Amino acid sequence: MTIALDGHRAQPRLPGHWPAALSPEYLALIDVPTPYLVTDLDTLVSRYTRFSAALPGVSTFYAMKCNSTAEIVQTLHRHGAGFEVASIGELNALQALGVDPAEALYSNPIKPPAHVAAAHAAGLWRFGFDSPGELRKIAEYAPGSAVYLRLRVDDSTSVFPLSRKFGAELSGAYDLMLLARRLGLRPYGVTFHVGSQCANPSAWRQAIAAAGTLMRRLATAGIRLSMLNLGGGFPARYVSPVPSIEDIAGVIVGALDELLPYRPEVLAAEPGRHLVAETAVMATTVLGREVRAGENWLYVDVGAYNGLMETQQTVSGWRFPLWTSLPHHADEPCVPFTVTGPSCDSSDTMFYGVSLPDSLEVGDKLYIGSAGAYTLSYASAFNGFAPPTPLFVGEPGAGAR
Incomplete structure (x- = not known):
């Protein structure tokens, strides 16, 4: 649903990089039951444009898994982005919105055979892999396709490391590419993933160095790769500062110039x-406020199971910028709260010791910023509580839907 509201002004002292179009005064005008997730498409366009400008010559393939709502996909498609899929379901969603499968990358290293066959039949021609078994699968169900190898790289400086599950060791990468050629596949490229929410720009430099080593060795066997895919991991701002995309891009561009034996025809990235x-x-709306063993508890109508699962996935918890509907929030005395969801599961608790106004009561709204990633895509209706309703503002010409 796209909504249009006027007459708002920015609320001062908001935390983090809160979209100016989504100030608390603006949100107060939205007459939709909570929970809802409201996205400013103008901010999306701005971030895509800034990402592209920071990495000139790098093609963007948006990671569908992060947030696949039609409005986001259509907006990015209109502005020239490609897409990365992890399943035939994601590819089918792209097709329904008019995206050519030939413009997509299928980067999931381990895929269901039926998904490989269906994607190939639809016209997708580039498949990721990291093992001999996956190569044989692709050769059988998508013969003649172009394949790109996912390298295992150091992702220890990311919030969500991924290398334990996926990635081929550099020591075996050369033989895998030769196997791809023997199986009638096209050794097309190399990719890596420095881990989700990586705040260390040097992680990309180290990964590019590994890719360069592989490219250099493959050249001795007559294999010249057409693509270097920088993967994902580019961070967003939540509460703590992160490097700017310009800072990260500066490291990447330097590494591309210094560490590769040649520049592949296609440079790609998969930001989400x-x-x-x-x-x-x-x-979200406050459902209850209680004191338990001297601790302030705030119960709200969205929880880990219907939108905030990432708060459960790190040892130290995942912090989001928070604000409330209280008109003088910035001047209110604050106390620490434990913020928990609506379900009967006691582990459905998202935030511990967060500072919020002491005057919060049932019916007040809690606003959770930087919530556009991995919220709707993770959400379920556990315990009968519905996922947040997606709402959209911005992107001139989109109109009301």
């Missing part, structure tokens, strides 16, 4: 969180 996280605010 970086593009969409800061575009959206989750709105």
